[in-house]
Amino acid sequence: MLGHATARQVGELYELQPAEVQERLLDAEAHGWARRPTYTDSSTWSMTDLGRQHGEQMLSDDLDAHGTRQKVEEGHRCFLPLNQRLGPLMTRWQLRPTDDDPLVFNDHLDPLYDRAILHELDRLVAELRDVMTVLAAEVPRFGVHQPRIDTALARAWDGDHRWVDSPEVAAANLVWIQLHEDLLATLGIPRGADF
Template identity: 45%
Template sequence: MSDPEDLALHGVRVLGFSTASRVAGRFGLPAGTVEEALLDFEARGWAGRSSFAGDSGWSLTDAGRAENERRMSDELDRAAARDTVTTVHTEFRPLNRRFGAACTDWQIRPTRLDPMAFNDHTDWNWDERVLRTLTRVGTAFTDLCERLAGRLARFDGYADRYAAALGRVDKGQRAWVDGHDRDSCHILWIQFHEDLLATLGIPRGSDA
């Protein structure tokens, strides 16, 4: 189990522009504990709260990102989990490419006149093919998450949320594939990827 203070810092990194209550909800922590930790991090210059388009949330400074990576590295060594996480990241990279291609196909359906035509979701066969890919990717994703959670409990939950999002898509709620205002498949995938990168101290984009 990760230290609650570490989770408060890490949660802001993984979730992005987030509230204390959202970080608390993700990791099952008391909201007051997370809020107190974030205020302490703000005083240390590791985090800051800002507002945008009527919403407010926390984000990490460069110093906060460095501190987060230092803490995650220490946690890896304490849990003897570095080899497991490194191996999972290696296996995740080709899976990430498959997922990215599927998301592109969900958003774009080329036509004879427009190779970048927006997918209007009127072609049932096209969408079903994409969803079959997302389901197969989800099976492999579940295996990776289970191996990680066996070492670091904070990785537990990603696979369940992914499966729940796909379940909503199966019921006709298409926004759960790539919606940005919910725990869609795409949002969860981005967060999981960021979790791996932060844990291993790998700059985003360098593992493409």
């Protein structure tokens, strides 16, 4: 879900101690499920293809063991129309077309334009909250996503535009993508196959 992450970042996400996470990552490395890429900081971890397959099998087994697959599939179906609305909204946040150029970047100097988009994002996130409540009741792990999106949106409303779509922070768009990845992995759906 996080791509490349440190033990601290994983621990923060799931309220685990970094030392415990580090030990589990070392175990995963020994099984060939995780690695520390040589091209980046050695404290950063990523999953291997074998690790992704193993993790997805564990997630699938967990759904079946707890009888939650149908509810998570229903949650995913409810998520899809919301996900389809997010893309165009992020495009409108990033671009501010003119008559002369449809690809002009939004300079965020028009607060009315930005507020209109934030209001739409508020409505979308409110609808997502209903889906996430059901999903988190079935699979508590899903409960990490909504608070992170809510925090990002609140910071965007406070005037820090990075919290809408910047990859440098846990922005609303980035956390939404991570939620989507979590759903795909949990249900064993290949990326791009659920649109």
